[in-house]
Amino acid sequence: MERYYKQRFEAQRRLAQKVAPFMEANEILEKMRSELREIISGSMEACILLLDPEAGKYTRPLQCALYDRPINCLKCKRHRPAIQQAIARKKAVVVTGSQPVVRHDGTSVPIGPEAAVPVFAENQLLAVVSVVAMPETRFSSKEFFLLQDFAETVGYLLVSAKKHWAMTQEKIRINQMLAHLSPFVPQSVRKIVEDDPQMLEREKEKRDVSILFLDLEGYTRLSIDRPEDEVNALVEKIFSSFVDPIHRSHGDINETAGDGLMIIFKDDDPRVNAVNAVKAAIDIRERNHEVNRELNLARGPVNVNMGINTGEALVGMTRMKGALDTRMTYTASGTVTNLAARLAEYAQGGDILFGERTRSMIENLWPVYDRGKVGLKGIEAPVQVYSLFKDNPGGHA
Known part of the structure; x- marks a missing residue:
């Protein structure tokens, strides 16, 4: 040899x-x-x-x-x-x-x-x-x-x-907790505190991140004609199928709220964050198609609409005081997060939408299609929006 x-x-x-x-x-x-x-x-x-x-x-x-x-x-x-x-x-x-x-x-x-x-x-x-x-x-x-x-x-x-x-299997325990998330101290936050107790007292820091929001289209329709436990089990099955793709792309699941997920990508390189967010979104879309084929729902598929935004956000622990206790979460706050959430709300038919900064980060890696400037809820000025798809799957006018 x-x-x-x-x-x-x-x-x-x-x-x-x-x-x-x-x-x-x-x-x-x-x-x-x-x-x-x-x-x-x-x-x-x-x-x-x-x-x-x-x-x-x-x-x-x-x-x-x-x-x-x-x-x-x-x-x-x-x-x-x-x-x-x-x-x-x-x-x-x-x-x-x-x-x-x-x-x-x-x-x-x-x-x-x-x-x-x-x-x-x-x-x-x-x-x-x-x-x-x-x-x-x-x-x-x-x-x-x-x-x-x-x-x-x-x-x-x-x-x-x-x-x-x-x-990553410990992280994937999120599979079991998605439908039963504690209202006060989520398991994901407990893990962060266990690894670094000083996180509780540390001030939030400004970091360049990419935020990916997922929004289930048709969640309200599901809730109307199904028992609550059946809807929760269905949502858990759909979201659980996304955990592996998210972790493969180095994303952290931050928030779950009924029909939505928030994922943070916080590598030191902003371009890596944007690329990883898009990779995760593409994988999630493919997994969602597979799950829909398995479920074969009588009222049609449950699409996952996604919004991605890249920029500077305040990242760290957030305390929310309630009547019974104090809920803690690890989150990214600011206009970057808000725009990502609004893009997910605006998307239809399983679309993946993103803003100008994300577009500049992924240029030449994937085809990018200009959707023009659109008005988004809670955003004062029209926003330039891009998609990974030439034709809008949901058919916005």
């Missing part, structure tokens, strides 16, 4: 430079396989087959490039001889006489040799790194060592991502 140490060191250094800016495991895996395609000459495709049964909790499957339409790498390669042999032998293998890849339409893609390296952690199979070469080529010894290095790095990444996911 000491051979080709210079080339292997350079490959690892380039990889470290490329993945350092990223936090999300799936983004890192994509960068890793992109680098693998570059350093192994003659490669047609590099895949990372995620075999850990819990992989879906901390990352997403990669898509294979050998097919004419998107397909999970795991589905197309799981039963190929190279993968099966690598798993059975628990070591790297190369299969030279590989059968072509057959696509959905019956056409086949001729390929050359296949290399596969299993990724184990504590004797548990987490993944297999696979490279498919072009016909009439072969893997050099140097490339074989590089492939093994990459598989080792993939193992470190997956173990780290899995541990990070496990650490």
Whole structure:
């Protein structure tokens, strides 16, 4: 394994430079396989087959490039001889006489040799790194060592991502408390105080944040013709499905109020906050579609409308005194928060709306559509509004 140490060191250094800016495991895996395609000459495709049964909790499957339409790498390669042999032998293998890849339409893609390296952690199979070469080529010894290095790095990444996911499980207890949130000291606030008791006395501080508000469309309709406990269970199921996407994007669930959620993104980099808020909103929208398909409600789907705003807010503990007790919450207050809430109220049909500052932060990362200036409740002057969608799903006039 000491051979080709210079080339292997350079490959690892380039990889470290490329993945350092990223936090999300799936983004890192994509960068890793992109680098693998570059350093192994003659490669047609590099895949990372995620075999850990819990992989879906901390990352997403990669898509294979050998097919004419998107397909999970795991589905197309799981039963190929190279993968099966690598798993059975628990070591790297190369299969030279590989059968072509057959696509959905019956056409086949001729390929050359296949290399596969299993990724184990504590004797548990987490993944297999696979490279498919072009016909009439072969893997050099140097490339074989590089492939093994990459598989080792993939193992470190997956173990780290899995541990990070496990650490968030305490936060995910919000799943169980959404419908039964204490009226005085929410569990999320208790956790903050347990971690840092001085938070109770600390003054609020000005921070650049992004605020994401979720608003359930049709909540009133649900409340009219259903028992309260049934509505609470339904809302809990919908909101609970959003907890993982929110935490994956490093958001903190701050407030729950019947048909709404407030999420704060408070990284030191304002651009990171805006990008994470948009990522979370896109994931939430997809999860909401899935939950609606599962629920199949007679009166139609329950859409989640979202508003995002970025800017400076006062962030810290807030005490609200009532007749019985004092309620504490960790929140961001100011015009930034107010505008995000109004944008969520204005949105319809599952739209994702945001203001000018957020638009400037995510420019060139996603398509942005100008919705013009609109009047919002409680906002004196018309506000320039943007959306991630060309056509307004809800059909504002």
